[in-house]
Amino acid sequence: MQTQRDHVHAQTFMVGRISSALVEGDPTAAQIPGQRLQTGLAVGTLLAVLLVAGFAVYGWIVPGGSTVYKQTGAILVEKETGNRYVYLDGALHPTPDLASALLIQNGGQIKLISRDSLKGVPRSYAVGVPGAPARVPEPEALVAGPWLACLPDSAVPGAKSSGVGLNLEPAVPAEHLPAGSFTVVRGRGRVHYLVTQYLKYKIADEAALVALGAAASGPPAAPAVWLGTLGDGPDLGPAVIPGAGKNGPEVGGERHQVGTLFRQGGQLFVLRTDGLAPMSRTEFLIADAADEAAPVELDPSALVGAERSADNSLLDRLPDLAALKPVTPGGRALCVRQKPVSADAFTSEVVFVERGLAAVDSNGRPFVLSRIGSGMVVKPAPSATEAPLYLVSDQGIAYRLADSEATGALKLDAAAPVPFPAGLLAGMEQGPVLSREAVVGLPKG
Template identity: 30%
Template sequence: MQSRRDLYQAHRLMTQRVGLALLQGEPDVAESPMRRLSAAAFGGVMVGLLVVAVFGIWGVLSPGGAKGLDQPGVLIIEKETGTKYIYDANTKKMFPVANYASAMLALNSDKVSRRSVSRKSLNGFERGAMIGIQGAPDSLPGSDQLIRGPWSVCVRETQAANGVPQQLTALAAGRDVGGRGLGDGEALVVQSGGVGWVIWKDHRMQLSLPPNQVSVLTNGPEAAEVPPKWLNAIPSAGGFGAPNVPGRGTAVAGPGGGQARVGQVFKAQTGASGQTLWYVMLQDGLSQINATQAQLLLLDPKESQAYPGASVRPVDTDVSSAQQITSKTRLLDQNLPPTLPKFVKWDPSTPLCSVFPVGSPTSHLTVGGSLPAPSAGVLGSGSAGGSSTVDQMVLPPGGAALMSLVPGGGDSSTTTEGSGSLSLVNDQGIRFALPSADVAKKLGYDAKKAAPVPSSVVHLIPQGPALDPTQARKPIPTAGG
């Protein structure tokens, strides 16, 4: 009895014999007629793949066939060395460029394509002299790496390599320097170049007292030394001194019919609130002042002329008597604190910072913050010199800034766009002026997104060359002239 398997194999044999009989006229050929065709096709495919692989390997090992390098708007980078080139159609020469920023400016195109090619691909081009702006950045940060603020101008005391204490200024951008702000009733006293300054409500006021009187005024804290470049970043608000009193010491009629001298300080208590009112005697009567002005007058060395043979101290009177001999001269200074503020002691080993929030022309003071330790590579950078720029730039890793220069801080100058109002700060903390918004666009930036930064802060950043497209296309002078 035949199984189903035997029947299937018999059917398959009969089908094969019918096919062979139709193709070759012989049903019992020992070899399949399609086998040679399949083997030939497979062999052909393998040979083709081998040829393609050989030519691919040859192209990698022996490059040099790059095309389209003479098209406009192409930045060419040599693979072996990283040298940048641009092609000039007028001279039909390939010009090496000093740095990446110069190449972008020299191409003068809003859309630049970058081609990385082998040295051999450039062999067919005649070379021109190297062009570009010496000192321009060779790396440009992306627009997503640009920071807007805050900007903190800080000073702290460090030790130089020889162990001598030195004042170090720093500009920190895009980070919180910490510390605490001064309260409404607090102030700080500093000095620079022998001149004392009171910092109150985030403004600096020149102190008229001599140095030996500062601790008496502050009830302890001495004036800490700070560099002028740090001080100049803080907005100015006039003087912190006693009012001018001409004819000091001249005998005149005092309140209540008594005798007095010009320059003497009087005080009176009001009945309702117990508030103390302060006055100074002038030649035509009493002029009201505030408590701070009174204290400054009493500490003024010239005040002894108003108290011949007596100690310098306020004279008691009453409000009604004071109002009977009122002077026509107004001396009350609204810029000074109404009462003497509490003077905060600053530890010079910690940063004292003037912090400008994002987009703000005014700052607030913080004491006791923190900053990274300075390194030798960031001290005295830039071409402007250490006398007018900060010693240390502190930026986030890879961070940079596109800034629009606006009046503010301690600088009252005005600047308009097109005259250096735009600047680019790279990740090395160097500032490069941009002549126009169009130049910023050629470098890949939108001038409308520039961060407004006070001019007093911008000028503290070490400065590099201006990124001018005209200069980018000029040959770099050789050592021989």
């Protein structure tokens, strides 16, 4: 006699057959639809589990297994920790920085390796160049200028520093000092300098600042290393007139002292022992500011009858600065922007930049600002002899490259050295000389 369970099983079977007929289009099909797929999936899953289990057992019995550490020139980086090693004389030696590893392996290649692969490999003492750079820039990360040398006192008023802020980022936005203007800086001993786009002029007499309309400016301090980046113009001060103060020739029926200034319209003169000598406007303005006596105004007839000096040197002793307008930083930092123009020379141009780009901290201390991972290969300029090469790291530290072997090991030999001001280079923090011979055993800790 059939039970209720038998009826349920029969009902389930009939429903399955009807579903199979609808799906397959064949009421006589022997298999339930999807049964083959389900069977294949189950078998595949079982095989995958067995395969993974097999690899796990093998890895447990034979951990690691990579022997890449034995390759010549390999610089090993442990995947799990980032620790760096070189394999020498049958043992692993930790290296504190990439530069040391490259010097030890004469270039070499970085290889990632698991901690398990290094289990059981003998360990030895750390080796490297003490103080070597943590990073060595890739060839495409090297920069070649332009760069900025900025006055700390212009970025943070009142800053007292003998150095300058160096921004090595080439694309810093800057505003040129206009061609028709100048600015004033204060050198050592409170000596002032008039600065144009490319030159500096030492103020030999404060009358020059008065004459050029810059007496009221409070100029920023300029260290000697910054002033040295600019070319020199002539000193600015009143010309020395031989015999000044003595009686000179008559002019307009009156006798005047040698050194007296005369003006007839736009024509400017100074009285020499042999007569009136012409002067440039700049020369006249400076001499007038230094002289307590006012210039003598001449009428044309007096000028015609006056004796003339053969000396015309005061027409071109000084450049024409009288037409220039004084400019102050006005909340900006005063900098020199430099860029190489040949293998051994660079140009310098006075610019203004935002204070935050001047590489000067809030306390007025200068530093070297550069992009992380970048660097420069430079040589001091000018140099009378063959100059050594330096790597300037992204931390603003200069490392002398001992020879071509060291340069090649650090993979910097393809870079064209950038001529860099010797004074600015000497003012950077100096790292150790980088050479293969400088590699030593390092103390623990």
